[in-house]
Amino acid sequence: xxxxxxxxxxxxxxxxxxxxxxxxxxxxxxxxxxxxxxxxxxxxxxxxxxxxxxxxxxxxxxxxxxxxxxxxxxxxxxxxxxxxxxxxxxxxxxxxxxxxxxxxxxxxxxxxx
Amino acid sequence: xxxxxxxxxxxxxxxxxxxxxxxxxxxxxxxxxxxxxxxxxxxxxxxxxxxxxxxxxxxxxxxxxxxxxxxxxxxxxxxxxxxxxxxxxxxxxxxxxxxxxxxxxxxxxxxxxx
Numbered sequence: 001x002x003x004x005x006x007x008x009x010x011x012x013x014x015x016x017x018x019x020x021x022x023x024x025x026x027x028x029x030x031x032x033x034x035x036x037x038x039x040x041x042x043x044x045x046x047x048x049x050x051x052x053x054x055x056x057x058x059x060x061x062x063x064x065x066x067x068x069x070x071x072x073x074x075x076x077x078x079x080x081x082x083x084x085x086x087x088x089x090x091x092x093x094x095x096x097x098x099x100x101x102x103x104x105x106x107x108x109x110x111x112x113x
Numbered sequence: 114x115x116x117x118x119x120x121x122x123x124x125x126x127x128x129x130x131x132x133x134x135x136x137x138x139x140x141x142x143x144x145x146x147x148x149x150x151x152x153x154x155x156x157x158x159x160x161x162x163x164x165x166x167x168x169x170x171x172x173x174x175x176x177x178x179x180x181x182x183x184x185x186x187x188x189x190x191x192x193x194x195x196x197x198x199x200x201x202x203x204x205x206x207x208x209x210x211x212x213x214x215x216x217x218x219x220x221x222x223x224x225x226x227x
Contacts, residue, residue: 004156033213042220043202048213056214090156094213099164100206102147102215104157 002027004093004105012111018079021108025072025093031055032074033102034066037088049074050096078110086112115140115207119218126193127226134188134221136203141181144206147215148177148188151200160201161188165208193225 005024013019025032033056034046045058049068066076072093078085088109092102116139126132136146145164149157161170161177163186169178176189190197200222204215 006156031213033215035215035217043204043215043217045214045216050213058214088154092157092213092215096213099162100145100213101159101162102204102213103159104149106156109154 004091004103006089006091006105006108008108009106010109010111012113013081014113015081015083017081018077019081019110021076021078021089021091021110023074023076023091023093023105025074025091026103029093029095029103030072031094031096032068032072033092033094034074034076035090035092036060037090037107038086043090046076081112083112086110115205115216117203117205117216117218119201119203119221121221122219123222123224125224125226128193128195130193130225131189131191132193132223134190134201134203134223136186136188136218138184138186138205138207138216140207141184142208143181144208146177146179146186146206147204148175148186149202149204151202151220153200157202190223193223195225195227198223198225 031050033048048056068074088107090107148160163179174191200220202220203218
């Protein structure tokens with residue numbers, strides 16, 4: 001069974017640009033969550049999508065947005081990039097059963113110059 | 114505010130030693146707690162999940178315990194090996210849901226020396 005797949009693995013952008021990251025969950029998983037990891041702040045929750053609806057949102061500005069498609073694949077978009085957006089972006093999928101184990105992808109490393 | 118804290122931030126031990134990593138959380142109303150391992154520049158690998166109704170979980174050389182009343186969890190690693198070198202993260206699903214929102218500790222970076 002394939003794991004959580006994130007593309008691309010690496011991205012380099014300049015300030016002011018926008019970027020779209022993609023996450024394909026484990027087959028059968030309908031919940032996808034996104035996290036930002038930085039050396040200073042650690043891992044912080046961005047948002048969660050379940051059945052194409054945003055169910056939870058973390059404390060991030062509106063420049064960070066996402067969506068989920070009918071096949072459960074999810075995209076995250078960051079507009080008007082800032083230097084501080086440089087981070088490892090991780091997505092996790094879960095079956096949303098009673099145990100709700102989160103399975104993480106390898107991440108997308110975003111560098112903003 | 115719901116927070117998760119891990120102590121120590123870094124740990125170096127000789128191969129073969131048994132060790133304990135600590136995790137504390139501010140709110141005893143948790144849904145479950147998950148321990149992860151992260152290798153440099155990589156994603157997270159799930160090690161163990163403990164439901165709020167459980168006291169401990171074991172997988173191979175790993176044993177995780179949960180004490181909700183004191184707001185603590187420990188990850189015990191037996192007979193450590195150089196391959197165990199990584200950052201270990203504790204993450205909590207606080208109650209209010211069966212949600213995808215995990216609150217993470219800052220992690221403990223473990224180095225096991227041959």
